[in-house]
Amino acid sequence: MKKEVPVSEGLRQLPIRPVYLLSTEHKGKKNIITIGMFAYFSGKPTLVGVGIATSRYSFDLIRQSGEYVVNAVNKKLMNAVRVCGEKSGREVDKFELTKLTPKKGVRVNAPLIKESPVSIECKVVKEVEAGDHVWFIGEVLATHIREGYNWSDGLLFKWIGEDGFYYKVGEKIGTY
């Protein structure tokens, strides 16, 4: 038997709720925002998307520059995830506050985050309005993986705002 539950409770049970740090830059102004809205849209061309509310400072920077970098996060970056999800780049310099290091990419001007194990450089090819967020669909132009990185790093994968916790990727359970 299944019973109907409030929408927010049902969605909370889904396995995938990723967390990333998105880095942006426009005219020398760099910023980082914590996001959960990330999706893989197409294999060829390789397209991903990030959902950003129009009120965010990051929204302006992506609109103006047409670029962003998606940075995966692990336990070591938990504090940065909190800070970048709370404070706005309009008021603070989040690179300075989190002590994260901007690093030049190869295809876009937006900086990679040096401390992140995996960074993905994207150029916006389409914008889609969807309810309270705008999805910036981006073509993946370059990807970077830290030397020596492996899954045991434990990337953060699921966040449940309602219980106030972040969870990392789980165990390997089988082949396909």
Ligand SMILES: Cc1cc2nc3c(=O)[nH]c(=O)nc-3n(C[C@H](O)[C@H](O)[C@H](O)COP(=O)(O)O)c2cc1C
């Ligand atoms: C776990 C988590 C996930 C979030 N996901 C998103 C998201 O997908 N899109 C978004 O626009 N804001 C999201 N936010 C909120 C922004 O990170 C937050 O409003 C931030 O302060 C905006 O920064 P900015 O004004 O410098 O861009 C999330 C926050 C947290 C803590």
